[in-house]
Amino acid sequence: MSRPKVLHIDKNHHLLLEGLESLGYKNVLAYDTPLSILLPKLKEYFGVVIRSRFPINKKFIDKASNLKFIARVGSGLENIDVRYATKKNINLLSAPEGNRNAVGEHALGMLLCLMNKIRLGHESIREGVWNREEHRGCELEGRTVGIIGYGNTGQSFAKKLKGFNNLKVIFYDIKHNLSDDFAQQVSLEVLQENAEILSLHIPESKETSGMINEKFINQMQNPFWLINTARGKAVNTEDLVIAIKSGKILGAGLDVLEYESSSFYSIFNDNKKNSSLTFLKNSKQVILTPHVGGWTLESHKKLSETILDKIRALG
Numbered sequence: 001m002s003r004p005k006v007l008h009i010d011k012n013h014h015l016l017l018e019g020l021e022s023l024g025y026k027n028v029l030a031y032d033t034p035l036s037i038l039l040p041k042l043k044e045y046f047g048v049v050i051r052s053r054f055p056i057n058k059k060f061i062d063k064a065s066n067l068k069f070i071a072r073v074g075s076g077l078e079n080i081d082v083r084y085a086t087k088k089n090i091n092l093l094s095a096p097e098g099n100r101n102a103v104g105e106h107a108l109g110m111l112l113c114l115m116n117k118i119r120l121g122h123e124s125i126r127e128g129v130w131n132r133e134e135h136r137g138c139e140l141e142g143r144t145v146g147i148i149g150y151g152n153t154g155q156s157f158a159k160k161l162k163g164f165n166n167l168k169v170i171f172y173d174i175k176h177n178l179s180d181d182f183a184q185q186v187s188l189e190v191l192q193e194n195a196e197i198l199s200l201h202i203p204e205s206k207e208t209s210g211m212i213n214e215k216f217i218n219q220m221q222n223p224f225w226l227i228n229t230a231r232g233k234a235v236n237t238e239d240l241v242i243a244i245k246s247g248k249i250l251g252a253g254l255d256v257l258e259y260e261s262s263s264f265y266s267i268f269n270d271n272k273k274n275s276s277l278t279f280l281k282n283s284k285q286v287i288l289t290p291h292v293g294g295w296t297l298e299s300h301k302k303l304s305e306t307i308l309d310k311i312r313a314l315g
Helices: 016-021 035-044 059-061 081-086 096-115 119-127 152-161 188-193 213-220 237-247 276-280 299-312
Strands: 007-009 026-029 046-052 067-074 091-093 143-150 168-172 195-199 224-228 249-254 286-288
Touching: 007 035, 016 026, 035 046, 035 059, 059 081, 067 299, 081 091, 091 299, 096 119, 096 195, 096 249, 096 286, 096 299, 143 152, 143 188, 152 168, 168 188, 188 213, 188 237, 213 224, 213 237, 237 249, 237 276, 249 299, 276 286
Parallel strands: 007 026, 007 046, 046 067, 067 091, 143 168, 143 195, 195 224, 224 249, 249 286
Antiparallel strands: none
């Protein structure tokens, strides 16, 4: 009897391949194979493992007529037609548990770097300038941090703030009754009234696309620092730039950008002359990282282990 085949569209930790082999699956590696070549053979596969190389849409799902699961080695399912896959009785697996700690640490690191002007201090010294007063920072103590989205990564970030003295952490989420020892759930209006720091931990959806725009920013009562380790399209970049220039946003730590390709591999293909992106790259009030908040050595392993556990649980 032939073993059920699993198609791997992106590279992942070797533990995932080894684990699937031990469960009786046959791994087929197609890391660089174009979609046009994969489509005619999709009916051969029992499962698909992907990160973000291309979308799993209706056409893909119809070709994969024997598919039992789609496993995304990441936190979200936005590159999968969830409704259609569910209609076809395909199990959808993701691994937000695998990189939540990494994202929480990255968000905190960006925030502390911004508020204490760490990058600017390093660059100043590298240029031979020792200017202490210019690099006087701000403390977290006594402030109010607002989190939007209190799932795996939002809660991870809140836990890491627990050790700071006299720091209030509040959050908004569309789900109810999520308050815990680390943060208090409030309405969006209360968050906008009180937060001095805003950290985003929301999935990409129609509701969250462009959520942080001119209207939202103006409804924030305090000047604030913005951290985005979620999805780039949650923030309207042009409105962000205007708010930084006006002083309404004191600084921004952005691990994700509106201009990223759907595969997250680049922002530069069509944006080399984008004035807003140019501003962000050159601003002293901005820290940019290339979508690596959940991209640690440890999370690389944990993500694959999480997906393997979920595939094993399917039986």
